[in-house]
Amino acid sequence: MSGTAAYARPLVAPAPSPHRHIEIVTTREQRRARPKLAYAVVTIMSLFAIFAAQLLLSIVVSDGAFQIEALQQEQKELLRTQDALSENLNLYGSTQNLATQAAHLGMVPNPAPLTLNMDTGAVYGSPGTADPMGCGGSCNLITNSLLAGMPLVNATGATTGNAVAPVVAPAAASQTGDAPPATNALPAPVTR
Template structure:
């Protein structure tokens, strides 16, 4: 019999590992091909700016359209008003209205006794006669003008009433006497006398009133 010794195997020591600090980086071409977040942000911001600009432009255009429509409406109304005023002016300047207004002021149209003046020797042909207000017919079958139906509501101009010179002089004298009496009463009471105010100047259709100077 033999005696064999059994020996346990020993483990070999592990090799000490020395990791290398090396990182795998992308190449320059790969970095250029890789999309960046900045580009996306710029694109989104550009789209937002374009949207805001389009919105503001549409608001300005719509506001201008409303303003143009309002101006066109105002122009149309002013055109209608101008047309109405032009028609009214034509109606007031018609021969019928002028003749009627002249007749209301006292002018008389007389065609019954026409009188002619011959320039060769200055002779008067015809018999002159005073015109009568009752014979003045402007429109109608006996008149020289066709009646204008549009002149129905046009008011007639009336002549200003003439003032009697004698009555005006009496009124001025009475006013002067009243002023003198008031001045005398104030002087008797010890109050300072005031200059009398001039009375009203009588109006005469043949003369022009002159201002009172001191």
């Protein structure tokens, strides 16, 4: 190595530059006019309240829709029940059922009814036999298959275990070929 020594240059500190400090000068009125944190919190809380209310309203509306659906289903079932009961009422009120029930109670149809004048007390019409066909009031020419399983009513009003049997025309009328006289029966052709 050579005899020269290496000298380090002294570090020179840079000249101090003036420290730049920026400060915004505001007045008191400007500080008061700035938005505060409370306003931001109130705004955000209001938005959350609106979203929560909308969610609750959606839940209530959908719950109401399910209730409406359930009530409509119940209404359909009740209408079906009403229709079935109306059919039974029409069946019990049919003339064939009433005639069969009356015949079971011992009543017979009168082909020649009498008329009474209430003012004079006079009776019009000619009395005839109460049961000219001899079938006891059960001379329905056309049977109703819906009446086949209906119970008969006894004299006390209670139903008996006996079911209505299909009613046919008397045997004497079908053998001679003559149709019985029309009373309260439905007409039907005579078949052999």
